[in-house]
Amino acid sequence: MRIALSGYGKMGKAIEQEAIKKGHDIVLKIDSKNRKSLNINDLKNKNIDVIIDFSRPESAVENIKMGIDADIPVVCGTTGWLKKMDEIKSYTQSQNGTFLYASNFSIGVNLFFTLNKTLAKMMNAHPEYKPYLEEIHHTQKLDAPSGTGITLAKDLIQHYDHKSNWVKGEATESNDLAIISKRIDKVPGTHEIEWKSDIDTISIKHTAHSRKGFVMGALLAAEWVQGKKGVFGMADVLEME
Ligand SMILES: NC(=O)c1ccc[n+]([C@@H]2O[C@H](COP(=O)([O-])OP(=O)(O)OC[C@H]3O[C@@H](n4cnc5c(N)ncnc54)[C@H](O)[C@@H]3O)[C@@H](O)[C@H]2O)c1
Missing domain, CATH: 3.40.50.720 (NAD(P)-binding Rossmann-like Domain)
Structure with missing residues (x-):
């Protein structure tokens, strides 16, 4: 080409x-x-x-x-x-x-997108688990949350009945999904979705090793x-x- x-x-x-x-x-x-x-x-x-x-x-x-x-x-x-x-x-x-x-x-992240949607659908029956999204990127990244973080949040909300919006930073309303952005030198891109109950936590995470x-x-x-x-x-x- x-x-x-x-x-x-x-x-x-x-x-x-x-x-x-x-x-x-x-x-x-x-x-x-x-x-x-x-x-x-x-x-x-x-x-x-x-x-x-x-x-x-x-x-x-x-x-x-x-x-x-x-x-x-x-x-x-x-x-x-x-x-x-x-x-x-x-x-x-x-x-x-x-x-x-x-x-x-990244192909791995696109597999991760599917995993996120599947887990969100499963969690409709288990509202004791609360979702939380974190993304970490290098310090030169201009936007926050990351585009990938926003895609993950939108996909989760679309497949999960107990959240209707995403917010940057800590959530104050129960139907808001928090996206926490961290900026750490040289990190190509890490995204994690945690589902936390009083008893335990399930989390899925994608870590890019390079570009x-x-x-x-x-x-x-x-x-x-x-x-x-x-x-x-x-x-x-x-x-x-
Ligand atoms: N979708 C993905 O998989 C993915 C992966 C990595 C980065 N990104 C995104 O890609 C973008 C670029 O990332 P980067 O790390 O290469 O950034 P960078 O800052 O290293 O490079 C940006 C480049 O854009 C150029 N530029 C500025 N104004 C321009 C214009 N008007 N027209 C054309 N070029 C212009 C700059 O001169 C520079 O060369 C960011 O938005 C980043 O978030 C997306």
Whole structure:
């Protein structure tokens, strides 16, 4: 594939390394320095097969729209902009474009998403267990809670009758689910969901050891999306619920 990297930071550079090993070409690298001078024709002229966006919360929406306008599939992993997701979904559909988003591209985390939903469904019959979500990331992470933490919280709420909202920090209402965010140097990403009763605790936890899981998942998604139109997620790529 001929890949454009939108965002050339920690993730962009890690994707470049693995993409080259897989035989793909990086034909454009976009960052804060050259982004303003780029236009749709610059993208169209480079025969780009996919744009992979790992940029900044404040730049993701514009970057995605530019890709859709240039009729290039966009695979996006940038977090912290999700309030505009409905706008992006409608835009993609109205332009007959291709857009794939994942708050976390790692295959392990996507298995973990399924585990979280299954456990939440089971816990409907056991309200003595109270859920609690914690996420830990490196200190340079700009958004909190993490996109993955929010996905886990939304999935839990959707499948569990005793919680209706998630809140950042400690919960004060009984139907609120607390997401506690911790920032510790060099942690690539840890997510844990605890179900605590007076008697015992059940917890499920995913710990990323490096960025490689995100990178390989993003490349898999970029390959999978070729020739498709519409809005997709990692569950489509992995054929999971
Ligand atoms: N979905 C996932 O699996 C996953 C995994 C890891 C990180 N992330 C997210 O990906 C994003 C990037 O993470 P990172 O660790 O690489 O960050 P980073 O800060 O190392 O890199 C961000 C890059 O974006 C560039 N940038 C700034 N403005 C831009 C613009 N307007 N257009 C294009 N590029 C621009 C910066 O120059 C920099 O190169 C974050 O939102 C992070 O939370 C997602």
